[in-house]
Amino acid sequence: MTIPTPTLSRRDFLAATAAGVSACACQGVPREVAPLDIPNETRMDAPLFFSADERRFIVAACSRLIPKDELGPGAVEAGVPDFIDRQLAGPYGQARTWYMHGPWEKGTAEQGYQLKSTPAELYRLAIRDIDDYCRKKYRNAFAQINPQDQDEVLGALEKKDGIDLPNVPGNAFFTMLLQNTTEGFLSDPMYGGNRDFAGWKLIGFPGPRYNYVEQIEQYGTPYTLPPVGLLGRRGTGVTKA
Template identity: 50%
Template sequence: MPKSSKTALDRRSFLRGSLVAAPAVLAAKPAEAREYGGDGGPWEPNAARPPTVAPVPSNQFFTDDERRFVTAAVDRLIPPDEEWPGAADLGVPDFLDDQLAGSFGRGDRWYMQGPWPKGTDTQGYQSRFAPAGLYRRAIAAIDDHCRSAFDGQRFAELSAEQQDDVLKGLDEETIELEGVSAKTFFDLFLQNTIEGFFGDPVHGGNRDMIAWKMIGFPGARYDNRPYVSRHNERLDLEPVSVAGMTAASIRGRKE
């Protein structure tokens, strides 16, 4: 059945709202941006040194089983529909892989010493594990839970409805994981998925800037003054990444 314009608008509105609501709802620390680097030379006026583009697919951190879990799970958090692709097709697993393989995954800038009493909702990330360790332990524990609850099937092998039930159980803490907090992992995973879906394509997600096109975001344009007074008007501008590239030029760099 063709998708109605109302349904399409609802999805756009929901995902727009998630950009505003997510920071207030999720207490987990967001993924840090990639460290941009140019040609390494000294600064010179009028010399542009755009950031490098994340490798896609990077395959630096996830095992095959972990990638299967992540690919299935991000598509339940931001699923595809008849008009727009979901998180997996937009490269969110590659974004997560790249982030977890680097300083964010190691928690290089975090205080990671004990003690580790249970924190309050306002205290943010309180796990004794850096993000990479949290992901690795949680994914293994979730697959163990699924094998026990669903006749030996891993999360990626479940139906969409069963996967939704598992993710809901993690969020609501009706599922307990061995050795790791289900809620802590779910909050971090959801926030990182949103970041990968809507972030600049140089980080590995938001492939071809489709998420920006979906919500009408023009990207990191140098000068928006001509459009400031044009209220309630769809501009249909080609998005531009922080590297000063369009979707076509980013594709060319990766190929």
């Protein structure tokens, strides 16, 4: 991996990396000129969808779904709330590719998702309902109750008819929340989660390494190169190959 030459001014470097980001989405720019870093001006935690209350809920829920412990960072430390925020603000949150025309019927489990809500709408309605439920039962919003009670609420939502929320099926929301949390923990860091490759380091996935011809028949041998993302190795502490 080539390091940008020292003679390049900061402004030139930023311009070059910005061009690299947009070009690599369509042209397969060689790794040598692909950016290793995101310009400082882009912040992964810039709020795009969640309100402050909603964000507090998501941070609290993520910290219970994938907690920080002796094995390493949890979902919050890995940036998963930022990931979910960005996903909900984008085409996924708007259900851009889903068939969203009526008539609407409940259907069977086999027929799958039949709710009128996009993912973004489902989050908004469900968070409000769950916070109301927690205020009634625990006298505080979800983010403010103790971790054991939070686990109890999440465990009830996980069951098919565990909590009867007024506006949305709690279980449908929990399924989506858990799925998105896992996605954020284990997807390429360029989407805002899996920060410092926290998820990939936990399990041992080295990222999109591309070539294992030399290693595939070395049975039982650990693969030792550190994780790499599609935009490089930011956050691994490794500065050169």
